[in-house]
Amino acid sequence: MPFENLGTPSLLLDKDVLEHNCKIMQERVQEAGIKLRPHMKTAKAIEAYHLATEGGFDGITVSTLTEADFFANGGVTDILYAVGIVPSKLSEAQRIQDKGVKLSLITDNLDVILALDDEALRLETTFPILIEIDSGGRRGGVLPDSKDLIAIGKALKNSKRLSLEGVLTHAGHSYHYTTPEEITEIAEQERLAVVEAAKRLRDAGYSCPIVSAGSTPTAVFAKSYEGLTEIRPGVYMFGDVDQMFIGACRSNEIAASVLASVIGHNKAANRILIDAGGLALSKDMSASEFSSHTGYGLVCDLTGKVLEELYVESVHQEHGLLASVSGDLPYATLPVGSRVRILPIHVCMTVAAYEQYEVHSSDGELLAKWDRVNRW
């Protein structure tokens, strides 16, 4: 039996699938003539970084300074921390920078620029800054046609401690569409937003070397990368059920899964119980906007073959309850004590519950354990 020496729940990672996913994205960016700066917020493992950057540019994107520190310790020297910086975090950023890293920071706020400038003076250091642009995601960022953009560019020009490194955006709203046409249109909005912002800054006399966009869906479905210097997808390395519905991967391109044991049959309620619940799978239900039969994960046998109709219908802290679309549950073939693999709905959330990947080949051979960096 594959994985028989692992406890449950455990986090599995299929290295063959990961390599395939990394290779496809590398080919895509190399054809487009731009850089891939992979977002490591999903994988958070140094071995995944090496696979994702193999044969290409070796800079990365991170979502926390703890991640930045982890990858700096792993030898990465060009890191973009793509969450709005605040002055209280600058001393930690300096500590990472002192490891020999070019650590780029982002903001969308003029007051922050002024406060960062003071703090950088106090710390006797300098930082490259990218201005965050809102391309429709309505999270962070100034609008590309806003007055604030030029005001921030001017403040950076005037600063002796901060330099304008470029502009970046993330079309997070691409996660809510399922046709290539819709996502291609969002990719184009994303590209035009950040290209327009760069043009406005340059027209105002400010240099803007980096023009950075990217999410996995828009990276997959973009028709043009013109004016961009790099893209920053991340979840493409692993894939998940949500990305499958979006069309950004197929079920056999999902690299991470959770190994779980069947721990009960509740025939009165018509549910099979597993020992992977809300903590082992996360409570993310993103794919429910696309299907009412995905819940907290899809179910595979130990070879990774999807067991059609089965899904994790509900979760408690350490319990998952499997239901079937037709109502017929395979009690006989999934006795208590047997094992299944669960394909995650939103893999970034699921893998965060684990400190290590149990790395295996597609034929079920365990190859290694890879460490993840979690928390803050």
Place this chain on the structure above:
Amino acid sequence: MPFENLGTPSLLLDKDVLEHNCKIMQERVQEAGIKLRPHMKTAKAIEAYHLATEGGFDGITVSTLTEADFFANGGVTDILYAVGIVPSKLSEAQRIQDKGVKLSLITDNLDVILALDDEALRLETTFPILIEIDSGGRRGGVLPDSKDLIAIGKALKNSKRLSLEGVLTHAGHSYHYTTPEEITEIAEQERLAVVEAAKRLRDAGYSCPIVSAGSTPTAVFAKSYEGLTEIRPGVYMFGDVDQMFIGACRSNEIAASVLASVIGHNKAANRILIDAGGLALSKDMSASEFSSHTGYGLVCDLTGKVLEELYVESVHQEHGLLASVSGDLPYATLPVGSRVRILPIHVCMTVAAYEQYEVHSSDGELLAKWDRVNRW
């Protein structure tokens, strides 16, 4: 400023509130004349165990064998692992038992009893077993009037390696009601289910020393504990927004909160951004069944005062977006770089993202760091 030396996001725990919550539950069970076997799946900290059991019985409930091991190392000697056991986990259970712990296991399945008996023989050990009863939660458990109950009792009687320790149930469905009357009725269903199961076993000639029920809502609203020997609530120690809507705590009885920094103002989208997102808060939205304005957490100032109308409307991995019921966001009083505290929706999920509590007094003085045990 309180907590100014902590990074964000950080997990805060108000020790005064925790002590208050523990004391109230101890008084309740002592008045009822039963034991409190607190479920440590929420707190997962040895210091919280000491507060929860102070002046009472010192046995506990856990949700993973890793938790059992952690508390065994902390000196706890009576532990109930309240998730269905499977034979592959028995050798780990034995390792914990060998630390001098009475480790009770649960199942609801006759085939598992037979397989556990074989495995216990192979391991040359014995285990006390409780039979799980479904009192309406429709998760694990046999129905109290089922034939399986007596068959399992008989199999345990016949086993030389396993002993029938009792019956237990958990009315998880109590989490979906908001009036004391409804929850009192569920508490009575919960009690009667397990008392009936114990009576049937005893009538069949099997001893059944432990009769165990309990969830936080049913513990708070039960009118009778007759026939029970113990209850097993857990979330009552910390409280959360979900329990507040259920009526099991008030907002000033919520002990855990997440310290977060304001990292952006998106005035075009009318949102304040914080650096506590889906990983720092969890993606649990349990309270949304009670209110459309709770999202992923309620917002407090640094003293713990609830900022009325504000809530975490949406989350990305490392971003939380604050919205206001009225639409008026306090941009002026929450500038970028300022800090807030977020009250968790479902605290068991939120605290699991952290390795440590930053323990403080109600007046904001940091007192200690407490370690949590996470994962499996």
